[in-house]
Amino acid sequence: MNKKSHAWQGKILWVNLTTEEISTTPLDKELREKFLGQAGINAKLLYDHLEPGIDPLSPENHLIFGVGPLTGTLAPCSGRFTVTAKSPLTNAFGDSNCGGHWGPELKYAGYDHIVITGKSKQPVFIWINDDKIELRDASKLWGKTTNETEDQLKEELADEKVQVASIGPAGENLVNFAAIICNYSRAAGRTGMGAVMGSKNLKAIAVRGTNRLTVAQPQEFSATVSESEESILADPLYEFSSTFGTPAIMRMAQNLGFLPTKNFQESTFAGADKLSGERLLENYVTRQKGCFNCPVSCNRYYEVTEGEYEGTTGEGPEYENLGAFGSKCGNDNLPSVLKSNDLANKLGLDTISTGTVIGWAMELFQRDILTTVDTDGLNLEWGNHQAIIKLIEKIAYREGLGDILAYGALQASKKIGNSAEDYVIHIKGMEYPSVDVRGTKGMALGFAVSPRGADHLKALPLYEVAPEVYQKDIKKELGIEIGEEYWKKYETKPELIAWHEDWHCIVDSLGLCKLEGIALKPLRPCHFTDLLSTATGWEITEEELRTIGKRIWNLERLFNAREGFTRQDDLPPKRILNEPISTGPSKGETLDQDKFESMLDQYYKLRGWTAQGIPSKEKLEKLELEVE
């Protein structure tokens, strides 16, 4: 690799909010070669600099923002950045990936990573204007929603082009699943990175960048970019993802019988058709919206023009938001889901955890574990959308029951007691996304072993239920023959999941969007190596690149091992392991504990981990991961 860091800017910005010291260090060649960028280098910085066992909401936690070598380049879908810290929701490794335009702006300002430590005495925001960095008073912004913050900062800084990543009241109030929001609706949502930001009295990071970004081989890079774009545009599912985005999954999940309903008590929802991506497009979408340099533009603006929620406008929602505020809560009122989604973005909440926590509270209400005495009079019966909206506010402002739910379902269950924990659908303390994994064994494994808890995005085998779509790739890459109803099978899932995890570590470290990468498949490993090589001048093979993915994956696992996490923390909750799916076309489907554990054994073996799920010394040596 060239010493000169084409594509990377070659700089880490360090901000200590306690001492107000600001400095920069070079981004080492070794760090780039071994961890690539964005999620990978973030993970390495966190591992190296964080004292194990610290309270995630203490000044000792490190909040790290990172972009990848392809972020902000002409490569398609290259608007991503990652935020990393120890998670207050799980006490494990936390990170969250975000699209929009903030990441490229940071790159143009001249930085690849920002490491924020300490705690400011009063609310501040960081103003990064190329190489001029300031800590500015944010007292007037404290209490504001994320959209108000973004608007006011653009006004104060007198520049419409300023990009803002901010927290809302939820982050200020240390809600354990608070998000960081940019461009009004793009969220670094999961694992509570917004709470870590709030704990540091940091309201926002505003960025404006005007530096050049160079690539090593401009002509070759441009040709690879064109090829990648053509591959995206020629993908047979381009129209699907561009027109509907993820909300079209709603009716598919229903049809397959994998749609979590009423806190996973059921797996089909009578109201699914009313919540569908098709209904959304027909009645509420006003126009498309895309992240930086994305030919897909899978996001949408929406507006509700009549009824109880008339006047609601917003952006999104994703399938996960429809599931979280919809079927998981037994709610088929789509306008109320749109309202909930918008409210969560403005207040700075992770929509998945918020909706799932509310669904869980509704089940406690159904079982009389919570009554109106505990809910401040709120009737938490299934589908009560007014109550859902009220609870979203109460969580963000930590009022009444909201103050308890703000800890996340697992931590809240310990405060509520009375068997409340039995109904928490989580792994490592993070709430499940909207997939009933009893039907999809690969996803069950992927959710379980993700370092950040129940998580669909680290592995994201979207085609597990339609494997013939990538059959050729899977055969070529893994030698796996895919048979009928592949999703029901336990066999070969460890290989499938490990392959997805490794490559998604790469996508998340390059700065690309995984939806158009491995997940929906138009971009393949060959595109990643070509884009990286021509952008940086670093000749790298697919095998070498995948090894970097493995290294990052093992490092995140090591972080958790150091914090005391073991095999026990990779097990799905009671309901998922012990109860069969109770309704719909997948009725009777179970995640058998013995078979799951045997799948876990095989996965650990494949990964070179011990039976307790700890990376072995030999594996670490092979991956050149030096740890004490």
Next chain:
Amino acid sequence: MTVTVKYFATFCLETNFTQQEELTLEENTTVIELIQLLTDKYGTGFEKRLFTAEKELNPLCWIIVNQQRLKKKNELNLKLNPEDTISFSPPMIMGG
């Protein structure tokens, strides 16, 4: 006889956002005859989604009769029964 027909995602673009409908068909109507009826009703765009230029079944469009995928062209001669559910969909994906 009455059957239920479901349209998913891109197929809804052809049906003007009808997601699902009950259709009354003559006894012994086959799937290919149903496709013809739907093409008459919604236009040739409907049929175009289902077949390649070579008139083969498009592997990226799913035709499902009561949870059973029809993967070969000759399977379209399947006779429908009362209360069958027929779905037209792009490949289903989960999670995201």
